[in-house]
Amino acid sequence: MEEGPNRYAVELESVSTYYYGEKRPAIQNINLKIDVGSLALIIGPNGAGKTTLLETVLGLLRPREGRIKVLGYRIPKEVLKARALCAYLPQDFMKPPMEPFTAREVVAMGLASNSFMGMLSDDDWRKVDRSLELLGMLEYANKPFGKLSGGQQQKILLARALVREPKLLLLDEPFSAIDQKTRSYIVSEVFPDLLRKGCTILLVSHDSESLLINPSVIIRMRDGFVEQVIIRNVHVAH
Amino acid sequence: MFMLLINSIISGILAGGLCGAVGAMCNRLRLTTIAFSIAHAALAGSALALTLGADMISLAILFALISATILGPLADQLRIPLDLVSMILFSMYNALTFIFILSAPGQVLMTESVGQLLWGSVLAIRPTYIAYLLLTFVIILAFLTLFWGKINSLLFDIKLAEAEGVNVRIYKYVILIIAGAAITLALRMTGGFLVFSLLYIPAAASLQLQANMKWIIAASWLLGSTSASMGLLMSFLYDLPAGSCITIAALIILAGASVYSRLRVSLAVEGRPR
Numbered sequence: 001m002e003e004g005p006n007r008y009a010v011e012l013e014s015v016s017t018y019y020y021g022e023k024r025p026a027i028q029n030i031n032l033k034i035d036v037g038s039l040a041l042i043i044g045p046n047g048a049g050k051t052t053l054l055e056t057v058l059g060l061l062r063p064r065e066g067r068i069k070v071l072g073y074r075i076p077k078e079v080l081k082a083r084a085l086c087a088y089l090p091q092d093f094m095k096p097p098m099e100p101f102t103a104r105e106v107v108a109m110g111l112a113s114n115s116f117m118g119m120l121s122d123d124d125w126r127k128v129d130r131s132l133e134l135l136g137m138l139e140y141a142n143k144p145f146g147k148l149s150g151g152q153q154q155k156i157l158l159a160r161a162l163v164r165e166p167k168l169l170l171l172d173e174p175f176s177a178i179d180q181k182t183r184s185y186i187v188s189e190v191f192p193d194l195l196r197k198g199c200t201i202l203l204v205s206h207d208s209e210s211l212l213i214n215p216s217v218i219i220r221m222r223d224g225f226v227e228q229v230i231i232r233n234v235h236v237a238h
Numbered sequence: 239m240f241m242l243l244i245n246s247i248i249s250g251i252l253a254g255g256l257c258g259a260v261g262a263m264c265n266r267l268r269l270t271t272i273a274f275s276i277a278h279a280a281l282a283g284s285a286l287a288l289t290l291g292a293d294m295i296s297l298a299i300l301f302a303l304i305s306a307t308i309l310g311p312l313a314d315q316l317r318i319p320l321d322l323v324s325m326i327l328f329s330m331y332n333a334l335t336f337i338f339i340l341s342a343p344g345q346v347l348m349t350e351s352v353g354q355l356l357w358g359s360v361l362a363i364r365p366t367y368i369a370y371l372l373l374t375f376v377i378i379l380a381f382l383t384l385f386w387g388k389i390n391s392l393l394f395d396i397k398l399a400e401a402e403g404v405n406v407r408i409y410k411y412v413i414l415i416i417a418g419a420a421i422t423l424a425l426r427m428t429g430g431f432l433v434f435s436l437l438y439i440p441a442a443a444s445l446q447l448q449a450n451m452k453w454i455i456a457a458s459w460l461l462g463s464t465s466a467s468m469g470l471l472m473s474f475l476y477d478l479p480a481g482s483c484i485t486i487a488a489l490i491i492l493a494g495a496s497v498y499s500r501l502r503v504s505l506a507v508e509g510r511p512r
């Protein structure tokens with residue numbers, strides 16, 4: 001394990017986040033350190049605070065207390081630098097049929113966000129197509145995003161996340177609409193490949209869909225608290 | 239007279255296009271009511287100019303730009319949607335407009351100036367006005383082309399763009415200020431009540447075309463240009479208020495776009511092999 005400031009991809013110290021106007025924190029006194037290159041599975045019932053935790057890490061929600069570091073950057077001070085290295089797949093992301101964006105455009109946005117002024121080179125467009133192909137979505141590249149099924153939209157968003165070649169990938173129940181075959185392909189091929197490249201994955205899940213996964217750490221949440229952290233001895237091939 | 243006609247057609251093409259493009263973006267961002275606050279800020283500014291005997295364009299632009307600038311931060315501070323902040327400012331500006339007009343010296347209500355303010359007029363078109371339009375045109379076109387990748391991402395989904403490190407707040411504020419400039423300038427021709435026709439009708443017509451976002455903005459730009467220049471021509475020919483003619487032209491174009499889109503769909507269905 002490497003030493004120094006960047007041993008951890010995510011560090012949370014006594015973090016509590018309140019939604020605006022709420023008296024009760026949605027997550028409370030969270031202390032976590034996630035090693036670089038690990039796959040962390042976050043589980044817990046609905047309302048446990050899993051989504052809130054991810055959005056707090058990304059700085060989309062501002063914690064009332066505590067300190068956060070993502071890939072060595074302080075949140076929220078250096079949040080834009082941190083986000084440039086992250087990719088996020090939000091929970092239940094669906095768009096209506098008339099959306100004026102094609103699947104390929106949606107994936108390309110993942111690169112535009114990082115590039116200067118949002119411009120893409122030919123090489124970038126090739127990356128976009130490769131990412132679509134990886135998830136078997138290349139044949140839908142020119143379809144309007146909203147006219148794809150829920151599972152297909154999720155795959156496009158995953159392609160958008162992957163094309164960014166993130167150092168930290170945050171996935172919020174990414175498999176809710178994805179078929180079993182694709183799910184096991186992602187878990188057994190895509191994830192290990194990312195981990196080998198040094199990417200850290202935070203995967204939120206509330207059910208057994210995670211059974212196939214072999215996480216290096218399991219974080220169990222309940223009522224806004226981290227109830228249990230199980231560190232497992234998983235060997236990731238280097 | 240001929241020069242005025244040429245100038246007003248040029249202004250129509252520029253201002254109509256700007257409003258069309260801005261309208262399509264605001265519609266996508268669900269900011270359709272921002273036009274109300276910005277247009278009526280300009281109206282209040284013009285009314286104040288009447289009272290003080292100052293220059294109408296300058297005060298109108300000043301008021302509108304202040305509004306466009308404070309809208310975003312105000313919504314963030316008050317934690318209410320931009321749409322709602324916009325309607326609050328709209329009410330405030332209307333109140334101010336009436337007070338300014340009624341406290342203006344002399345029989346202002348009867349004058350050409352108030353008519354110009356409310357219904358718009360081609361007489362408002364002067365070389366400096368065209369210069370302002372041209373400048374705004376260049377700025378908006380440059381912003382859209384240079385930053386298109388990020389703007390497209392923002393228009394697709396703000397939260398996702400934010401999560402990926404796009405500075406969405408700055409982009410949103412810039413879009414608001416750009417919208418403010420376009421609306422204020424168009425207002426001189428259409429008047430305070432009918433500037434909305436150029437913001438909403440071309441945007442609605444462009445949605446009929448079922449294209450991607452870039453083409454929707456381009457189409458809205460083109461349709462706005464066409465509506466405004468056609469309307470101004472009509473206003474000249476029949477000596478009718480510019481704003482009303484522009485609105486009617488825009489409505490005709492919307493009807494045309496809707497018929498076209500239906501035809502296209504039914505042709506596509508018939509053309510399919512059975």
Ligand SMILES: Nc1ncnc2c1ncn2[C@@H]1O[C@H](COP(=O)(O)OP(=O)(O)O)[C@@H](O)[C@H]1O
Pocket residue numbers: 019020022026044045046047048049050051052053
């Ligand atoms: N926008 C919001 N405003 C107020 N409370 C919220 C909001 N979103 C979530 N919550 C509350 O925060 C808690 C955690 O929610 P969430 O993080 O979405 O849970 P999970 O993702 O584990 O299902 C819940 O009690 C929920 O009711």
Ligand SMILES: [Mg+2]
Pocket residue numbers: 050051052091172
């Ligand atoms: Mg959730």
